[in-house]
Amino acid sequence: MTDNISAIEQTPDAALRITAQTIAEAAVRIAPHTIKTPLMESPLLNNLLGIRLLVKAECLQHTGAFKLRGASNVIWSLDDNVKHVVAYSSGNHAQGVARAAASRGIKATIVMPEDAPVNKVEGTRAFGAEVVYYDRYSESREDIGEAITKKYDAALVRPYEDVRIIAGQGTVGHEIAAQCVAMNITPDALLCCCGGGGLIAGTSIAMKSSFPDIDIWSAEPVNYDDTKRSLESGAIQTADISKKSICDAIVTPQPGEMTFAINRKNLTGGAVVSDELALRAIATAFKYLKIIIEPGGAVALAAALDGQYPAGAKTVIAVASGGNIDNQIFARALDAGALI
Numbered sequence: 001m002t003d004n005i006s007a008i009e010q011t012p013d014a015a016l017r018i019t020a021q022t023i024a025e026a027a028v029r030i031a032p033h034t035i036k037t038p039l040m041e042s043p044l045l046n047n048l049l050g051i052r053l054l055v056k057a058e059c060l061q062h063t064g065a066f067k068l069r070g071a072s073n074v075i076w077s078l079d080d081n082v083k084h085v086v087a088y089s090s091g092n093h094a095q096g097v098a099r100a101a102a103s104r105g106i107k108a109t110i111v112m113p114e115d116a117p118v119n120k121v122e123g124t125r126a127f128g129a130e131v132v133y134y135d136r137y138s139e140s141r142e143d144i145g146e147a148i149t150k151k152y153d154a155a156l157v158r159p160y161e162d163v164r165i166i167a168g169q170g171t172v173g174h175e176i177a178a179q180c181v182a183m184n185i186t187p188d189a190l191l192c193c194c195g196g197g198g199l200i201a202g203t204s205i206a207m208k209s210s211f212p213d214i215d216i217w218s219a220e221p222v223n224y225d226d227t228k229r230s231l232e233s234g235a236i237q238t239a240d241i242s243k244k245s246i247c248d249a250i251v252t253p254q255p256g257e258m259t260f261a262i263n264r265k266n267l268t269g270g271a272v273v274s275d276e277l278a279l280r281a282i283a284t285a286f287k288y289l290k291i292i293i294e295p296g297g298a299v300a301l302a303a304a305l306d307g308q309y310p311a312g313a314k315t316v317i318a319v320a321s322g323g324n325i326d327n328q329i330f331a332r333a334l335d336a337g338a339l340i
Helices: 012-016 018-031 043-049 067-075 092-104 119-126 140-152 163-169 170-184 198-210 226-233 257-266 275-287 295-305 326-338
Strands: 054-056 085-086 108-114 129-133 191-192 215-220 268-274 315-320
Touching: 012 163, 012 257, 012 268, 018 092, 018 119, 018 163, 018 170, 018 198, 043 054, 043 226, 043 275, 054 092, 054 170, 067 092, 067 170, 067 215, 085 092, 085 140, 085 257, 092 119, 092 215, 108 119, 108 140, 119 129, 119 226, 140 257, 140 275, 163 170, 170 198, 170 257, 170 315, 191 198, 191 295, 198 257, 215 275, 226 268, 268 295, 275 295, 275 326
Parallel strands: 054 315, 085 108, 108 129, 191 215, 191 315, 215 268
Antiparallel strands: none
16 A cells, blocks of 8 residues: 655644554554564563563664664555655664665665764665765754755655654554563553654554553653653753764754654653763663663663653663664773663
């Protein structure tokens, strides 16, 4: 089944009409192109923390991050006459779109910041995509992406402001809910990394459908807690993008209008994580779960390890959203050491 990218309603009201059924349909659409990732735990770590902590290991997804889900849902919803797609990303969405486009034989052009991690640039090119660089501190990736889209009469695949992206990312929550039911688990809280908010928006819809009473919290880097502040104020807040962070995957300037419409409805709070805490969470995941997470993908786990979750929660889920880490950062994480 296909649909025309220009005919899809892309508004906050349309986002609020995404349901668990919409996400279940996306799960069927992307199933040939993605894997179901495990919901992991370490009994030893649980004993040390005094809670049951489960980690959704999206770092094990094809391309090393959840972004392939949303990208695949968009690419495999396009009309057959679409032969070229454009996206902008610091790396994980880039690789997701590149791989999804390649799977359908569509050309991809990706706008990436000049300081994007080398491994993410190489991964994007490995799937055959063309990379166009920009300066994230002085240029607008949105403007550049729009210009390229018009030049080539291409389809723009946005990183989070698209109902199909949100539904595709929501398949993470769809899987978690099914895994919890299979394990006879009723989770009290879920922590999820948050940049533009697409992953946590879609995941919250799926999780709330199965577990209406669950508390869902965003996890963000220091200086980029715009979703947390937006939830507290009731209006979209912005971040100072001049601030540096090792959590490159989630340093967006503000929540999306569509994603925030969902998140203000479904989220009850947020956590804020320093670079040092993210590094030590990476080391902790490696020590106890034997998985490798990148900084932006580690913030939810970092928050859980730091006790930043709803009071009284005894069963907590943290989404480890990506694992595309470069050697130098991983070495820094190991040097920093596990939190426990």
